[in-house]
Amino acid sequence: MKKIITISREYGSGGRTIGELVAKILGYKFYDKELIDMAAKESGLSPDFIEKTEQNISSGWLYNLLLGASYATNTTGIGITGSSSSLPLADQIFNTQRAVIKKIAKEDNCVIVGRCADYILKNSKDIDQSSLFNVFIYANLDDKLERSTKKYNVPEDKAKELILQIDKRRANHYNTFTDKIWGRRENYDLLINSSVFGIEGCANVIANLAKNN
Amino acid sequence: MKKIITISREYGSGGRTIGELVAKILGYKFYDKELIDMAAKESGLSPDFIEKTEQNISSGWLYNLLLGASYATNTTGIGITGSSSSLPLADQIFNTQRAVIKKIAKEDNCVIVGRCADYILKNSKDIDQSSLFNVFIYANLDDKLERSTKKYNVPEDKAKELILQIDKRRANHYNTFTDKIWGRRENYDLLINSSVFGIEGCANVIANLAKNN
Numbered sequence: 001m002k003k004i005i006t007i008s009r010e011y012g013s014g015g016r017t018i019g020e021l022v023a024k025i026l027g028y029k030f031y032d033k034e035l036i037d038m039a040a041k042e043s044g045l046s047p048d049f050i051e052k053t054e055q056n057i058s059s060g061w062l063y064n065l066l067l068g069a070s071y072a073t074n075t076t077g078i079g080i081t082g083s084s085s086s087l088p089l090a091d092q093i094f095n096t097q098r099a100v101i102k103k104i105a106k107e108d109n110c111v112i113v114g115r116c117a118d119y120i121l122k123n124s125k126d127i128d129q130s131s132l133f134n135v136f137i138y139a140n141l142d143d144k145l146e147r148s149t150k151k152y153n154v155p156e157d158k159a160k161e162l163i164l165q166i167d168k169r170r171a172n173h174y175n176t177f178t179d180k181i182w183g184r185r186e187n188y189d190l191l192i193n194s195s196v197f198g199i200e201g202c203a204n205v206i207a208n209l210a211k212n213n
Numbered sequence: 214m215k216k217i218i219t220i221s222r223e224y225g226s227g228g229r230t231i232g233e234l235v236a237k238i239l240g241y242k243f244y245d246k247e248l249i250d251m252a253a254k255e256s257g258l259s260p261d262f263i264e265k266t267e268q269n270i271s272s273g274w275l276y277n278l279l280l281g282a283s284y285a286t287n288t289t290g291i292g293i294t295g296s297s298s299s300l301p302l303a304d305q306i307f308n309t310q311r312a313v314i315k316k317i318a319k320e321d322n323c324v325i326v327g328r329c330a331d332y333i334l335k336n337s338k339d340i341d342q343s344s345l346f347n348v349f350i351y352a353n354l355d356d357k358l359e360r361s362t363k364k365y366n367v368p369e370d371k372a373k374e375l376i377l378q379i380d381k382r383r384a385n386h387y388n389t390f391t392d393k394i395w396g397r398r399e400n401y402d403l404l405i406n407s408s409v410f411g412i413e414g415c416a417n418v419i420a421n422l423a424k425n426n
Binding site: 133136138183185186188189190191192193196197198201205209212213 | 346349396398402405409410414
């Protein structure tokens with residue numbers, strides 16, 4: 001049985017919704033960006049957890065995260081003021097997310113969307129690799145345009161550019177923090193087109209494969 | 214229902230066997246390279262079929278194919294002696310295969326392995342696109358090494374090089390005759406790792422998706 005399912009996805013492919021459905025079908029916990037960040041903040045309050053994060057992330061930085069200092073406010077690549085860590089902020093965020101993802105994956109059966117979780121867990125020695133299932137969801141452009149305009153209220157004339165930009169950003173983030181290329185088959189166990197099989201169809205395939213393997 | 218299933222695959226991934234199993238489960242006809250070449254030869258005997266091939270392939274070339282003239286004997290890229298076509302031999306072969314694949318796909322429910330069938334059929338206006346299901350099978354290197362040494366009797370010290378070479382050749386062929394890149398998700402509806410889900414497991418997923426979509 002696959003107990004840890006990671007979902008990577010193109011923007012507008014419905015990957016997040018598919019992940020939620022898979023978690024619901026299997027009775028697994030569900031985590032996306034917001035929930036991981038929340039978990040990171042909560043974890044930041046636990047000195048015990050902080051000690052466990054592998055790159056010795058400063059509590060000063062976690063305090064700043066708690067107070068809402070965002071990545072966007074620091075584009076110099078230099079550590080945030082007051083942080084005792086010499087790591088750039090982006091690295092600190094990645095390291096915290098990594099620690100949180102590993103903690104989540106060890107605690108309970110779960111579905112994790114985004115955040116390089118596939119790579120982080122595939123390269124974690126303390127994760128049972130046979131329980132890990134890495135999925136990539138993609139879709140045809142027309143469906144991504146429709147989803148982004150109808151579900152996320154993106155203006156029609158901006159939708160295509162936005163889709164390309166967000167996926168480019170996701171790819172850049174992945175390619176920066178891993179030694180792999182985002183969306184390439186070798187990183188995943190399954191890649192499935194949600195335009196062809198639908199949101200529920202994809203969720204059922206993933207849930208069945210998780211149950212039977 | 215998906216009536217035409219194409220299987221593209223890494224060498225040693227078991228993709229051909231998965232294709233055969235899918236065909237058996239669904240009661241579809243099965244075609245691989247040999248059977249397509251055979252169909253091309255048979256078609257070559259029919260003047261009616263020759264007329265239908267879109268690039269006016271010479272019966273002279275088909276006659277040569279029948280007599281066993283192979284691609285390898287002509288690496289100049291210049292048409293085979295005696296051919297009335299000005300197309301290089303590789304193009305002539307591709308065009309015949311294309312015509313045969315389109316003919317096969319229109320005749321009956323089928324599984325077709327390799328030969329750029331995914332691209333050919335995705336770009337055929339006279340193929341009902343909702344009946345087409347393009348799959349890519351890949352596997353972990355260890356399993357490909359094992360399959361190539363045990364099933365195809367490749368010497369162990371040559372296996373890795375051979376796997377890389379054959380896949381490189383497949384990629385080059387695909388990238389030459391299509392405007393796409395071999396193995397990239399956008400060409401397929403599903404990409405699945407046979408190391409994770411097994412030969413039968415993959416075949417069942419594909420057959421079920423074909424039945425229910």
